[in-house]
């Protein structure tokens with residue numbers, strides 16, 4: 169099974185060239201980050217976590233020819249805004265796409281993409297088949313996925329564990345019983361927005377400390393703001409077993 173980082177960036181302090189900072193003007197490709205998302209390529213098919221505003225370009229860049237399912241971490245715009253573009257896969261696959269989300273996230277998706285849920289459906293709209301994520305592990309085409317409930321300030325967010333791989337974005341608190349669901353992972357992806365503290369995201373220090381506490385041998389950091397600094401420089405400061413993810417990075421899991 170393979171995991172590909174489709175994006176490792178954030179809308180928080182969106183990098184814009186006018187910013188002029190060393191990250192926004194860096195020539196290093198690893199400093200150019202689309203919004204955070206990953207794709208798991210498994211015998212169960214291609215499973216994308218979050219449809220970001222960059223989803224269409226992410227699918228083109230990675231030459232993704234088919235899409236079997238989407239898992240949604242939470243309903244913030246930078247994680248769902250690209251959902252309309254699943255219609256290209258609907259068209260070629262001639263079927264709806266299963267989108268797994270909590271009941272709360274489903275409510276937002278139905279509001280944001282109301283036309284896809286209308287009684288009269290205009291031809292060519294995205295065909296979404298909503299599936300509910302609750303507390304229990306769930307089966308996506310034969311792949312067992314364990315949901316992990318984390319907190320993004322006051323907003324519940326879902327992290328996902330597949331075998332020994334765990335992906336958690338947009339969190340700054342994880343309850344002890346949910347941490348137990350992460351324990352034993354060989355690879356853990358965590359959000360690390362910047363060095364300064366933030367109200368709803370782990371900062372670099374907090375993410376490193378959590379990886380250590382859970383004794384995960386390899387931690388990758390994602391949802392990185394330009395405020396964190398240059399990939400090259402920050403990488404030198406990280407302890408062994410912790411690395412910054414970057415767009416296009418792929419891992420065997």
Ligand SMILES: [Zn+2]
Pocket residue numbers: 242244320338
């Ligand atoms: Zn968020």
Ligand SMILES: [Zn+2]
Pocket residue numbers: 178179244246247338391
């Ligand atoms: Zn986010």
